[in-house]
Amino acid sequence: MDQLNDALVSLRQIMRAADLNARKLAKETGLSISQLLVLQAIEQSTDLTAGEIAKEVNLTQATISSLLDRLEQRELVHRVRGAADRRKVYVALTETGRALLSSAPEALHDRFSDRFLKLETWEQSMMVAVLQRVTGMMEASDIDAAPVLDAGKIDRTPLS
Amino acid sequence: MDQLNDALVSLRQIMRAADLNARKLAKETGLSISQLLVLQAIEQSTDLTAGEIAKEVNLTQATISSLLDRLEQRELVHRVRGAADRRKVYVALTETGRALLSSAPEALHDRFSDRFLKLETWEQSMMVAVLQRVTGMMEASDIDAAPVLDAGKIDRTPLS
DNA sequence: AAAAATAGTTTGAAAATTTAATAATTCTTT
DNA sequence: AAAGAATTATTAAATTTTCAAACTATTTTT
Known part of the structure; x- marks a missing residue:
């Protein structure tokens, strides 16, 4: 229909x-869009591993790895x-990183x-109600890109 | 405010x-995100010059130039x-290009x-009313990225 | 007809991205 | 517990994207 x-x-x-916003923002902060996405992902949920970030932003682990090299x-x-689990690598923002993000002029x-x-x-x-409705209607897209983030990062050390 | x-x-x-959608779509069509954006820009408004495209998608002319090489x-x-004005270069979709765009599984x-x-x-x-309202509220962003597309002087002179 | 401005391309270099291979660690199964 | 499989991250090699700067061709201005 027309609607x-x-x-x-x-x-x-x-x-x-x-x-466009992302591009502009990236340019202004001197980051690439991917770097920006990665930083934002890290900001939002703490204690992400490299692999989790990869899923989150839809890039391969290898890409994240070299991307983190630069950010580091x-x-x-x-x-x-x-x-x-010593295979895992947790990534966290430094003070500088946090500052950069919050100063980013949105x-x-x-x-x-x-x-x-x-x-x-x-x-x-x-407006809020409708926007939330809309996001709900789109949401599935995440799911088939990044399956699921099962039980949080509450990383209990297994007793063994 | 909370709202x-x-x-x-x-x-x-x-x-x-x-x-995420753009990335997935790009992957499926075998294009890069930028290439996709460029194609869409061309689709929307005919008779764009290379430079106008650059402004439109927020990349430099040089980038557009090599990007067009590939697309061509x-x-x-x-x-x-x-x-x-023989300095200008107008870009148009081929049949293949048009087909690719419309077949792109969105x-x-x-x-x-x-x-x-x-x-x-x-x-x-x-929902439509609200969405349109929202886009209206964002719209200015275009304006300072791509100044204006003034009345088009549509001078097309096909192949030679 | 110079000089200046505009449109696009080329070039050279950095960064991003991917696939495949590698290394280290943990989990499973015998 | 040891061997084998699986997971997590990194490295390597190749391709692509991107940009700044230099360059070519054309138009506009002086």
Whole structure:
């Protein structure tokens, strides 16, 4: 129907905006888009391993590995060998890395925020509700890219 | 505000979904993300010059140039030297290129579409209205990336 | 008709990405 | 417990993407 088409057009526009935003942001921070994604992933959930990051951002482990080399070189992250399982390598943001991320000027967000705050309260509510609905309707895409992140990183040392 | 935060979270999720989708799509079509963006840009507005494409997708002319080399090599686009101004190079999709784009399995869209069509009509309307509102609220980002595409002087002079 | 500006390409180099191979560690099965 | 399989990360080699700077061709300005 026409409704569907309109919705898809809007979605595509949002995606385009997202992409341009990411590029601009990357340029401004002197990072590549992938590096940015990786840093954000690390920021969001602590104690990620290299492999988990790879799944998260949809790249191979090898790519992450060399990507981390660079990020580490710049002292934006550091690696910590796992204690319980020494094959694993946990990655964490350094202070510098955290600072870079938070200082990253999110032009798109700022612009959106300004406008959002000018809306009536009920409009804000409606918008939030709809946006959440939309994300829900897209969500499955994650699932077949990155199967599942099973039980968190609550890394209990096995008693053995 | 909390509302704002919720909205931003949703937006970020949508962007993430968009990014993953782009990657997957690129992989499936055997193109890079940039190549995909370029093709889509060409599809949308005809008679783009190389330079305009560069602005449109936020890459340098040099990058576009080599990118077009590849696309042309694969016969997805072809270049036409401008007639009025022979410095310019207009880029157009070939049949193959058009076919590739339209056959591109838009997994994300499909999934969304299925679900969208199951909504009540009024829900669809509301969703469209809100989405359009959101894109409107983001729109400015385009403007400072790609200044303006003023009234097109469509001078096409085909092959020679 | 020079000089300056514009459009696109080429070149050289860094970084990103992937697949395949390798190394280290842990888990399984006998 | 030892041998073999599986997991996790890294390295190696090849390709691709990307950009800045230099360059060519064309148009516009002076």
